[in-house]
Amino acid sequence: MIYIKNKTELDLIRKSGEILRDTFLEIEKMIRVGVRTEELDSFAEEYIHSRGALPAFKGYQGYPASICASINEEVVHGIPGPRELEEGDIVGIDMGVIREEFYSDATRTYAVGEITEEARNLMKITKESLDLGIGKVRAGNYLSDISHAIQTHAEENGYSVVRSLVGHGIGRQMHEEPQIPNFGPPGQGPVLKPGMVLAIEPMVNVGTKDVLTLKDKWTFVTVDRELSCHFEDTVAVTEGDPEIMTR
Numbered sequence: 001m002i003y004i005k006n007k008t009e010l011d012l013i014r015k016s017g018e019i020l021r022d023t024f025l026e027i028e029k030m031i032r033v034g035v036r037t038e039e040l041d042s043f044a045e046e047y048i049h050s051r052g053a054l055p056a057f058k059g060y061q062g063y064p065a066s067i068c069a070s071i072n073e074e075v076v077h078g079i080p081g082p083r084e085l086e087e088g089d090i091v092g093i094d095m096g097v098i099r100e101e102f103y104s105d106a107t108r109t110y111a112v113g114e115i116t117e118e119a120r121n122l123m124k125i126t127k128e129s130l131d132l133g134i135g136k137v138r139a140g141n142y143l144s145d146i147s148h149a150i151q152t153h154a155e156e157n158g159y160s161v162v163r164s165l166v167g168h169g170i171g172r173q174m175h176e177e178p179q180i181p182n183f184g185p186p187g188q189g190p191v192l193k194p195g196m197v198l199a200i201e202p203m204v205n206v207g208t209k210d211v212l213t214l215k216d217k218w219t220f221v222t223v224d225r226e227l228s229c230h231f232e233d234t235v236a237v238t239e240g241d242p243e244i245m246t247r
């Protein structure tokens with residue numbers, strides 16, 4: 001079932017999301033050639049703690065870090081380590097916060113130095129797809145209106161959307177119902193109601209939509225090793241405009 005959050009619960013998710021947004025503002029300043037993704041991870045972990053919250057990913061189903069850092073052909077769930085960011089990389093930083101029992105979840109993809117035109121356009125279209133999906137977060141719309149908006153924009157621009165990973169409801173748990181695919185026809189699934197909170201997260205690929213996991217059991221990569229991009233925000237359905245809790 002889809003939990004409808006009351007005002008108190010929405011306030012708590014908003015607070016959680018504020019810490020997550022602030023963590024991104026700090027992480028953004030650290031993105032440069034030569035930084036190790038484990039440095040970003042330890043900074044985020046300490047920063048989130050300093051704000052009186054916990055990194056939501058650490059220990060989640062055995063996940064070993066506080067952030068995911070997915071570089072180039074890595075789609076999601078890249079594990080931070082000694083690898084240094086290089087000129088021309090794009091890196092998706094996915095982070096979650098839990099504060100007073102409420103989760104928030106978001107992803108930003110960053111350019112490292114000068115990147116190719118292709119990479120820049122992929123980032124632009126993926127972010128626009130997320131924003132178009134968020135634009136459908138209105139009471140009375142159908143869940144799959146979000147999915148359809150994302151898929152349409154990505155595919156109209158020549159890209160593919162990952163099928164096997166989806167967005168999700170969020171609140172007292174990181175992953176709640178409903179699942180939110182980034183593809184599909186409009187007008188299907190549950191009708192959106194005020195108090196629903198959704199983590200919307202398009203993963204958009206330059207080449208094939210197909211992905212596989214590496215031997216580390218976490219990192220998803222594109223099968224053809226072409227670029228992939230990911231953006232995510234935690235968004236509440238209100239009586240009016242969508243409320244983005246993580247910006």
Ligand code: MF3
Pocket residue numbers: 056057058060061063068077094095096105106168199
């Ligand atoms: N944002 C990711 C998701 O929604 C969460 C990462 S799972 C973890 O699936 F295991 F890496 F924490």
Ligand code: CO
Pocket residue numbers: 105106167168199201232
């Ligand atoms: Co998520």
